[in-house]
Amino acid sequence: MSAPTATGRPAGSPLRGAAGWANVKGRHLGSVAFFTNRVTGLLLIAYLYLHLGVLYMLTEGAGSWASVLHLFKNHYFLALESLLILFILVHGLNGIRIALVGTGVGVRHQKAWFTAAMSVSAVLYLVVVLAMFGVI
Amino acid sequence: MIAADQQQVCGQQTAGTQKRRFRISRQRHSAVRAHVDEFDVAVGPDTTVLDALREIRTHHDGSLTLRYSCCHASCGTCGMRVNGREVLACVTKLASLRPGPILVQPLANARVEHDLVVDMRDLYDDLEPARRPLIRLDERLAGQEKREPGQPFARYEDCIECGLCVSACPIAGSDSAYLGPAALAAAWRTVAEPRGASPSDVLAWVDDEQGCWRCHASFECTEVCPSGADPASAAMALRRELTKRKLGRLARLGRRER
Numbered sequence: 001m002s003a004p005t006a007t008g009r010p011a012g013s014p015l016r017g018a019a020g021w022a023n024v025k026g027r028h029l030g031s032v033a034f035f036t037n038r039v040t041g042l043l044l045i046a047y048l049y050l051h052l053g054v055l056y057m058l059t060e061g062a063g064s065w066a067s068v069l070h071l072f073k074n075h076y077f078l079a080l081e082s083l084l085i086l087f088i089l090v091h092g093l094n095g096i097r098i099a100l101v102g103t104g105v106g107v108r109h110q111k112a113w114f115t116a117a118m119s120v121s122a123v124l125y126l127v128v129v130l131a132m133f134g135v136i
Numbered sequence: 137m138i139a140a141d142q143q144q145v146c147g148q149q150t151a152g153t154q155k156r157r158f159r160i161s162r163q164r165h166s167a168v169r170a171h172v173d174e175f176d177v178a179v180g181p182d183t184t185v186l187d188a189l190r191e192i193r194t195h196h197d198g199s200l201t202l203r204y205s206c207c208h209a210s211c212g213t214c215g216m217r218v219n220g221r222e223v224l225a226c227v228t229k230l231a232s233l234r235p236g237p238i239l240v241q242p243l244a245n246a247r248v249e250h251d252l253v254v255d256m257r258d259l260y261d262d263l264e265p266a267r268r269p270l271i272r273l274d275e276r277l278a279g280q281e282k283r284e285p286g287q288p289f290a291r292y293e294d295c296i297e298c299g300l301c302v303s304a305c306p307i308a309g310s311d312s313a314y315l316g317p318a319a320l321a322a323a324w325r326t327v328a329e330p331r332g333a334s335p336s337d338v339l340a341w342v343d344d345e346q347g348c349w350r351c352h353a354s355f356e357c358t359e360v361c362p363s364g365a366d367p368a369s370a371a372m373a374l375r376r377e378l379t380k381r382k383l384g385r386l387a388r389l390g391r392r393e394r
Contacts, residue, residue, distance in 0.1 A: 006344040007262055009313045020245075020309025026220035027304075030355030030368075034306060101353050104376030107369045110355055 033094060033114045040091040047084055078132055085128045086121065093117035154179055156230055157237040158188060160200065166247045173197070174237075179230050185240065186214055186225035189252070201251040209362055212298030216252050217241040222300035222360040243303035245312070259299050262315055265341050266322035294363040295321060301357035301367050313346045317357035317367035320348050324370035327377060339378060348374040 024035045057064045071077055097113040100106055106113060130136045155176045163170035175196050177188045186204055193200045204214035207226045214225040219239050230238065246254035301317040302308045308316045315323075323342045327335040342348045351371040358368040 006265075006315050006341055006347045007258075007313055009258070017310035020311070021306035027354075027356060028359040030353065030359070031306060034352050034354035098353055101372060102351075102375060103379050104372045107372045110353065 029111050029114060037091060037094050037098065040087040043087050044091060082129050082132055086125045089121040089124050090118065093121050156188070158192065159237050159239045161241040162251050163248045164250060181231055183230050184226060185218055185223070185228045185230065188230065189225060189240070201253050203253045210296060212296030215243050215298040215300045215303070217243060217303065222304045224298060224362050243299055245302050245305065245308040246299065256299055259297065259302055259316070259318055262319035263297070263322050266319055266326055266338060295365045296363050298362065300360045300362060304356040304360040306354050306356065307350055307352055314350045315342065315347050317371065320351070320374060321365055321367035321370040324373050327374065342374050343378050348378070
């Protein structure tokens with residue numbers, strides 16, 4: 001049996017959970033920030049498992065690992081990997097905003113915090129992409 | 137005092153030449169699947185959503201069920217979703233909505249009683265442990281010391297218990313066990329101005345995984361609040377207060393250890 005909650009009502013099902021937060025149509029910037037953080041968080045968790053799968057290749061010997069490294073140098077793969085950097089930047093910087101706002105710091109400026117976090121993410125992402133593709 | 141234009145709103149302003157199509161969610165109760173009925177209504181420049189709904193009920197379909205009372209955003213009974221956004225129907229003019237059909241739905245995150253009427257009992261029940269600090273200041277403080285005139289403070293007495301914040305909250309949409317923004321705003325009101333209540337009891341109540349810590353700071357509640365009560369800031373203020381108290385307790389413990 002689950003522990004009693006503040007309301008005394010039982011916790012909802014995970015399915016209802018996704019339906020409750022995934023629809024941002026007609027919502028405001030705060031909801032977009034919330035949605036973005038959840039989606040990037042889920043994608044980063046998915047990447048973690050993918051990463052563990054790739055590391056498993058090490059156990060298959062040098063040949064297997066060399067083929068993986070060859071794939072890593074492919075431009076399409078690099079483009080996908082740059083998205084990983086974008087997700088980390090967006091999730092991390094928005095996470096700092098949430099941590100600050102969530103403990104009562106700059107609550108009334110939460111929209112400005114989000115705009116700043118996304119702007120910094122965009123600039124850093126651009127720098128990373130240029131570096132990855134050897135432009136700088 | 138009711139403003140002149142609000143008095144006009146109460147007079148059901150629907151006479152007009154322009155027609156607007158209303159797509160209204162119809163549902164006998166939560167257990168039955170909702171369907172949409174369409175109505176074309178003649179509207180004027182000042183027609184509100186509530187005016188149009190009353191027109192539909194009077195001249196098109198008498199079985200349409202809705203709830204309203206004051207017609208000037210004081211009672212909070214006519215809360216509903218119009219084109220996906222939570223509003224008070226009595227003060228939402230059709231002219232402020234995008235052109236095209238208007239979708240009208242009941243508030244989300246509450247059981248539907250009938251058509252546009254939802255069960256508000258969960259909201260009212262959740263306000264009780266917050267000591268319901270929604271009584272007007274002058275009523276509660278009769279014979280007691282009052283604040284200095286002009287001293288600024290946020291007043292959650294302004295909360296009209298309409299439930300728009302709960303409907304808009306993605307966490308309330310995710311989990312029915314969550315306290316919700318209205319109760320948290322009321323709780324913070326009691327902590328900020330206890331008036332004889334115990335702030336510690338209220339803080340212990342909201343210091344729960346389904347209390348103020350469950351809020352994910354989407355600020356949707358504050359965006360839709362028709363009376364400027366700012367529930368999101370209240371939830372954050374509760375967290376700040378709890379964090380401060382917990383850190384203080386930790387520091388005292390550390391000093392005692394030394």
